[in-house]
Amino acid sequence: MKVSYNWLQDYFAESLPSVSELEQVFMLQALEVDGIEEVNGDSVIDLDVLPNRAHDCLGHRGVAKELSVLLDRKMKKDELGGSTSKLTELSSRSTKLSVEVQDQEWCPRYTGALIKGVKVGESPKWLREKLEAIGQKSINNVVDITNYVMFDLGQPTHIFDADKLTDNSGIKIAVRKAKRGEEITVLGGDKYELDDSVAVITDANNDTPIAIAGIKGGEVAEVDEDTVNIVVESAKFHPTKTRKASAKIKLRTDAVQRFENEIPIELPAYGVLEVARLIQEVAGGEVEGFVDSWQGESQEHKVSITIAGLNNFLGSDITMEQAVDIINRFGWEHEVSGETLIVTPPFERLDVRIAEDLYEEIGRVYGFENIKGKMLPSPAPEKFINKEWAYSELVRKVMLEEGVTETMTYTLTDKGDIKLASILSADKDHIRSNLRVGLSDALERAVKNAPLLGEYNMVKIFEIGRVFPKGGEHTSMAIGVKALTKKKAEQREQEALEIVRKALEQELGAKLADVTINNGILEFNLSDTIANLPTPSEYPKLPLIGKGVKYTPISPFPFVTRDIAVWVPENAQENEITDVIYKYGGELVQRVDKFDEFKTDGRVSLAYHIVFQSQNKTLTDDEVGQVMQKIEGELNSKENFEVR
Amino acid sequence: MTDANNTRQVAIHPITSAVREIVRIFDKLGFSVADGPEIETDYYNFEALNFPKDHPARDMQDTFWLPDGRVLRTQTSDVQIHFMEEHEPPIRIIAPGKVYRSEATDMKHEAQFYQFEGLVVDKKGKINLGHLKGIVEYFFKEFFGDNTEVRMRPGFFPFVEPALEFDVRLVGEGVPEKLQGKWIEVMGSGMVHRNVLSNAGLDPEKYQGFAFGTGIERLAMMRWMIDDIRNFHHGDMRFVHKFIAELEQVDKIKDK
Numbered sequence: 045m046k047v048s049y050n051w052l053q054d055y056f057a058e059s060l061p062s063v064s065e066l067e068q069v070f071m072l073q074a075l076e077v078d079g080i081e082e083v084n085g086d087s088v089i090d091l092d093v094l095p096n097r098a099h100d101c102l103g104h105r106g107v108a109k110e111l112s113v114l115l116d117r118k119m120k121k122d123e124l125g126g127s128t129s130k131l132t133e134l135s136s137r138s139t140k141l142s143v144e145v146q147d148q149e150w151c152p153r154y155t156g157a158l159i160k161g162v163k164v165g166e167s168p169k170w171l172r173e174k175l176e177a178i179g180q181k182s183i184n185n186v187v188d189i190t191n192y193v194m195f196d197l198g199q200p201t202h203i204f205d206a207d208k209l210t211d212n213s214g215i216k217i218a219v220r221k222a223k224r225g226e227e228i229t230v231l232g233g234d235k236y237e238l239d240d241s242v243a244v245i246t247d248a249n250n251d252t253p254i255a256i257a258g259i260k261g262g263e264v265a266e267v268d269e270d271t272v273n274i275v276v277e278s279a280k281f282h283p284t285k286t287r288k289a290s291a292k293i294k295l296r297t298d299a300v301q302r303f304e305n306e307i308p309i310e311l312p313a314y315g316v317l318e319v320a321r322l323i324q325e326v327a328g329g330e331v332e333g334f335v336d337s338w339q340g341e342s343q344e345h346k347v348s349i350t351i352a353g354l355n356n357f358l359g360s361d362i363t364m365e366q367a368v369d370i371i372n373r374f375g376w377e378h379e380v381s382g383e384t385l386i387v388t389p390p391f392e393r394l395d396v397r398i399a400e401d402l403y404e405e406i407g408r409v410y411g412f413e414n415i416k417g418k419m420l421p422s423p424a425p426e427k428f429i430n431k432e433w434a435y436s437e438l439v440r441k442v443m444l445e446e447g448v449t450e451t452m453t454y455t456l457t458d459k460g461d462i463k464l465a466s467i468l469s470a471d472k473d474h475i476r477s478n479l480r481v482g483l484s485d486a487l488e489r490a491v492k493n494a495p496l497l498g499e500y501n502m503v504k505i506f507e508i509g510r511v512f513p514k515g516g517e518h519t520s521m522a523i524g525v526k527a528l529t530k531k532k533a534e535q536r537e538q539e540a541l542e543i544v545r546k547a548l549e550q551e552l553g554a555k556l557a558d559v560t561i562n563n564g565i566l567e568f569n570l571s572d573t574i575a576n577l578p579t580p581s582e583y584p585k586l587p588l589i590g591k592g593v594k595y596t597p598i599s600p601f602p603f604v605t606r607d608i609a610v611w612v613p614e615n616a617q618e619n620e621i622t623d624v625i626y627k628y629g630g631e632l633v634q635r636v637d638k639f640d641e642f643k644t645d646g647r648v649s650l651a652y653h654i655v656f657q658s659q660n661k662t663l664t665d666d667e668v669g670q671v672m673q674k675i676e677g678e679l680n681s682k683e684n685f686e687v688r
Numbered sequence: 689m690t691d692a693n694n695t696r697q698v699a700i701h702p703i704t705s706a707v708r709e710i711v712r713i714f715d716k717l718g719f720s721v722a723d724g725p726e727i728e729t730d731y732y733n734f735e736a737l738n739f740p741k742d743h744p745a746r747d748m749q750d751t752f753w754l755p756d757g758r759v760l761r762t763q764t765s766d767v768q769i770h771f772m773e774e775h776e777p778p779i780r781i782i783a784p785g786k787v788y789r790s791e792a793t794d795m796k797h798e799a800q801f802y803q804f805e806g807l808v809v810d811k812k813g814k815i816n817l818g819h820l821k822g823i824v825e826y827f828f829k830e831f832f833g834d835n836t837e838v839r840m841r842p843g844f845f846p847f848v849e850p851a852l853e854f855d856v857r858l859v860g861e862g863v864p865e866k867l868q869g870k871w872i873e874v875m876g877s878g879m880v881h882r883n884v885l886s887n888a889g890l891d892p893e894k895y896q897g898f899a900f901g902t903g904i905e906r907l908a909m910m911r912w913m914i915d916d917i918r919n920f921h922h923g924d925m926r927f928v929h930k931f932i933a934e935l936e937q938v939d940k941i942k943d944k
Binding site: 419 | 817930
């Protein structure tokens with residue numbers, strides 16, 4: 045919901061605090077601020093109004109009311125506040141306009157007005173500026189007023205050109221379900237085919253749809269520059285019916301957003317009166333009379349709390365006096381009876397119905413920062429070990445010992461036993477039935493990057509995760525190995541998998557369940573493997589990522605490897621070599637891995653793989669060659685060191 | 689010729705490391721680990737959590753639907769219901785696990801990610817919002833360090849009332865410039881809604897509880913300054929190999 049600072053200011057006599065101060069107030073005590081932008085000398089605050097506050101805060105009036113409470117300032121005007129005596133105007137009934145609601149559930153209330161003699165034209169500056177600030181286009185004074193009222197009070201309204209409706213000893217509006225196949229062209233020219241999950245407003249004298257109920261007006265009775273007489277609609281439509289209808293015909297509007305979140309049954313009356321008042325002000329004309337389909341009476345919803353209940357819930361020390369003071373800032377009716385506070389929230393606060401709702405209202409005005417954090421009371425309930433986590437950690441321990449590294453791949457994939465009904469993209473329209481397909485792809489990519497991983501003999505990776513074959517969801521584990529040199533590759537891979545399998549079975553004390561071995565990947569059903577095992581008494585103590593680890597993004601540029609072998613004296617330290625490599629290689633050195641070491645005649649030969657890679661360019665042979673020359677030069681200059 | 693450390697370097701997936709650490713932090717506070725299925729019914733994922741059918745609140749979580757009407761769970765909060773159905777309070781659990789959202793992926797959004805959920809339920813009067821705040825502050829200071837500030841502000845999730853958001857801010861030395869002093873939204877929470885307690889078979893007149901939940905990738909991204917969430921599930925070993933654990937710890941494991 046885009047909120048204009050200037051629009052809010054209209055509600056207050058004194059200047060509001062700065063927009064950044066308002067942002068703080070909204071954030072910490074009411075609604076999240078998604079952004080603020082400057083528009084032609086106004087500041088527009090984008091408030092994230094979620095369903096709990098959509099009944100009252102999808103309009104500037106509701107937001108101004110929030111500010112009045114949080115800043116403790118009186119509003120200078122409030123269309124919804126004060127006495128209800130202004131509603132008596134509604135009882136001045138029209139003699140020319142009538143309404144018949146055929147489906148009360150769809151449309152619990154329909155109010156309307158017939159206004160004669162308006163002059164359609166350009167909107168006054170104040171109106172244009174307000175709408176444009178929040179990103180709405182000005183159309184004409186009459187239509188702009190309906191938008192203004194929607195973004196002010198939260199009540200969507202609509203205007204029909206009365207002379208485009210059939211007058212058969214009066215204009216008659218009806219609300220009914222659409223007929224299957226019934227068509228309507230809405231404002232803007234798009235045509236929609238309807239069915240009985242949608243409701244329509246009709247010109248009842250010829251049974252023609254003139255609007256899609258709660259969604260959008262039709263072209264047939266559109267207001268244009270020649271319009272003189274108008275019918276105003278201000279109604280309440282059923283929240284989920286409107287939501288489903290909108291989804292069905294794939295048409296979402298600002299009106300839908302308000303109806304689907306439910307507007308108060310009282311609101312349409314305020315909406316029609318406000319539209320009538322403003323239209324007469326900016327477009328002239330005179331109200332002939334009103335209609336209202338609602339026969340019911342407003343229900344009060346009293347919410348009762350005790351001060352002890354409040355403090356037990358919030359962990360606060362709020363006194364009755366403070367609580368009453370806060371309720372007074374809201375201006376809500378209340379009574380105190382001993383330790384009990386009974387509050388009657390106003391009609392627009394559909395979200396305040398139970399004690400917890402009132403605790404929240406009092407708590408956020410009191411300030412959550414004033415609630416002190418506490419640790420939980422002792423003793424804690426008896427702890428238990430989660431079997432799946434315990435065994436997952438146990439198998440990870442085996443993997444660490446066996447030099448197998450963990451990875452995670454996508455559950456959403458392009459094949460599997462279950463196809464999703466709603467999909468993101470064609471290559472992610474299934475959920476995986478096994479881990480091996482994803483792991484095989486990860487393995488292939490690991491082979492290409494083996495030197496960057498410090499692997500020269502064999503790449504070994506694993507994944508633990510849920511899979512979803514036909515038989516149902518279970519936790520699977522897969523281990524993939526790939527030899528990096530050709531010699532007896534397949535045999536070495538088989539042996540490696542066999543070693544890992546033995547180590548797992550020994551640690552678990554059980555055979556692995558449902559083992560499959562394919563292309564160097566062993567997969568088994570971890571859930572079934574541990575099903576009959578006892579729950580361990582504690583979790584294995586496995587390492588965390590080291591404190592000093594600094595992440596650098598994966599470089600998109602190719603890496604280059606070089607080997608170096610050096611004779612050193614027997615008492616030399618390894619870092620005498622690696623320090624020199626890092627000194628000249630700097631950030632280009634990704635890894636240094638020792639691959640050979642032997643002693644002879646009182647000397648030691650040490651050999652290293654060095655992997656070079658830049659974060660921002662492709663390294664040339666020359667560049668790497670120059671670095672290697674410097675490294676070799678310095679190593680050769682050390683006493684009794686000799687590059688081989 | 690001696691090796692200075694006599695140790696071996698191992699790479700740990702950052703999600704595994706983060707979950708392991710989270711489990712340990714909460715273990716000290718008396719929390720146990722619970723879990724639930726990733727394919728979930730509409731009831732456990734939404735209805736029991738006070739998301740009525742066809743309610744706009746469901747728009748807050750773009751959902752992957754299965755042809756049979758079940759869903760890939762959109763939140764680990766489903767574990768709350770499963771656990772309360774089977775256990776009498778007092779309850780203190782955390783539930784780490786994978787969740788799914790049907791949204792376009794980019795550097796900040798991923799269709800699958802990890803969350804963990806925390807749930808505490810006890811007799812009315814024994815625990816309150818102050819405990820929620822205390823636990824969350826404790827957790828973030830343990831996870832991000834003592835130079836972590838935490839603030840609590842109103843939010844909305846149907847299964848809690850009131851709903852609260854927690855933001856954290858890292859201050860002081862050693863904090864990367866990108867994060868220095870900035871409030872970052874990290875956790876949703878609140879007092880368990882009475883409808884949720886009732887749905888799980890607990891009497892809301894007798895019991896009270898709070899719940900909290902957060903995305904594990906988001907915590908990991910802040911912790912290690914990871915720029916792109918898609919790295920976590922991409923199966924690229926170059927990513928995992930950026931996260932090295934002290935090797936002597938591994939030897940200790942072998943000795944055990």
